[in-house]
Ligand SMILES: NC(=O)c1ccc[n+]([C@@H]2O[C@H](COP(=O)([O-])OP(=O)(O)OC[C@H]3O[C@@H](n4cnc5c(N)ncnc54)[C@H](O)[C@@H]3O)[C@@H](O)[C@H]2O)c1
């Protein structure tokens with residue numbers, strides 16, 4: 001099938017590449033000329049494990065193409081995916097300007113029946129707006145389908161190629177048939193395609209993200225309580241996660257959720273609720289708790305250094321909002337850096353993938369090192385923000401020789417308490433007792 005994908009961020013690039021891998025002819029369209037040139041030259045603009053191999057194979061075998069021209073990109077396409085940004089507007093609602101602009105542009109250039117698919121995360125009612133924008137100038141029949149994307153950064157290829165489910169919102173049999181054929185190779189494991197109406201599909205995406213953000217936030221609050229009552233959140237997690245009604249995943253307490261999706265989607269769902277005169281109280285709490293959770297370790301740091309962080313050098317391990325990505329959107333690291341600099345500390349940071357992005361954002365406000373150990377040289381303490389696997393089993397002897405003080409503030413609970421006790425560290429973590 002001939003497919004167009006408009007927007008080549010995480011979602012667009014993964015969608016385009018994976019559908020090329022399943023044998024389709026895909027053209028990706030982006031207004032960013034530099035990015036398109038880079039992709040035409042065989043360079044992938046994002047770090048995503050496993051994607052580069054697929055990208056290279058499919059470009060070299062002639063199934064994956066790139067252009068800045070919408071008209072050229074959609075030529076002959078039976079389906080057009082819109083994988084465009086929906087950033088928060090000034091009032092917290094999702095800004096639809098990118099989607100509606102492309103919908104307006106599509107109307108006059110559609111030349112045959114086409115299915116236009118909202119792959120972006122969009123508020124309830126967007127498919128109607130997209131339909132109306134296209135219909136203003138369209139001369140052919142078309143359908144607009146809501147097909148939200150559930151991939152996680154870092155495991156995006158696996159999530160896309162073997163989805164738990166595919167949600168498709170449409171009431172058109174013609175569109176259903178095309179979508180079923182397109183997704184057939186990806187749902188062979190027996191995972192379902194779930195058809196529903198457009199509005200339910202749009203809301204399903206927000207409900208999934210808000211539920212997961214709530215699950216994490218609930219555990220963060222349990223962790224905060226654990227610290228006060230002398231319990232251990234990791235034990236509590238195992239204790240409840242083994243109940244299949246609760247499930248083991250997304251129960252890890254830490255220094256808050258970040259990324260390009262949870263923060264903006266929880267906010268947008270709260271906004272949708274408010275616009276419909278419904279006060280979604282849980283969401284307000286989730287946002288509030290997450291806000292303070294992100295810098296939860298800073299007061300411990302300040303207290304440890306007797307209220308005076310001025311001139312203290314803090315080593316930071318991890319900048320990306322989570323491992324296996326270079327994405328720093330809404331990353332807790334950024335909030336911690338701001339808080340530390342505000343208190344007069346200096347920061348030397350290491351991250352295997354995300355340093356370049358933080359450098360672009362912060363310039364020389366902090367220093368970046370080539371290895372995690374270099375960041376520790378002469379540091380007064382280590383703050384762990386992202387759980388990259390290489391931080392899990394470090395060379396503690398080497399760390400001892402580099403750190404000025406044996407103090408670790410661990411926002412991701414990487415180490416066992418008894419291990420830290422034996423090694424003689426002062427060790428602060430999340431939802432567990434502090435080791436002195
Ligand atoms: N990042 C994720 O993990 C993820 C997962 C599921 C859903 N989503 C949702 O998918 C959507 C896209 O997210 P993303 O992270 O891929 O976005 P992104 O910001 O990384 O990329 C968007 C791309 O669209 C391009 N673009 C903007 N206007 C354009 C236009 N008029 N024509 C062509 N291209 C244009 C930009 O240049 C950019 O390359 C959002 O709604 C997001 O909430 C994201």
Ligand SMILES: O=c1ccn([C@@H]2O[C@H](COP(=O)(O)OP(=O)(O)O[C@H]3O[C@H](CO)[C@@H](O)[C@H](O)[C@H]3O)[C@@H](O)[C@H]2O)c(=O)[nH]1
Nearest residue numbers: 149150151152153216250251252254257258259261321322
């Ligand atoms: O037990 C957990 C699990 C995650 N997180 C944090 O939650 C955030 C989000 O993590 P994750 O969901 O793995 O990453 P994303 O790539 O942002 O993926 C989410 O957002 C995407 C965009 O909407 C959706 O497609 C995915 O299904 C949804 O998981 C990160 O800051 C994690 O550190 C925790 O603190 N504890």
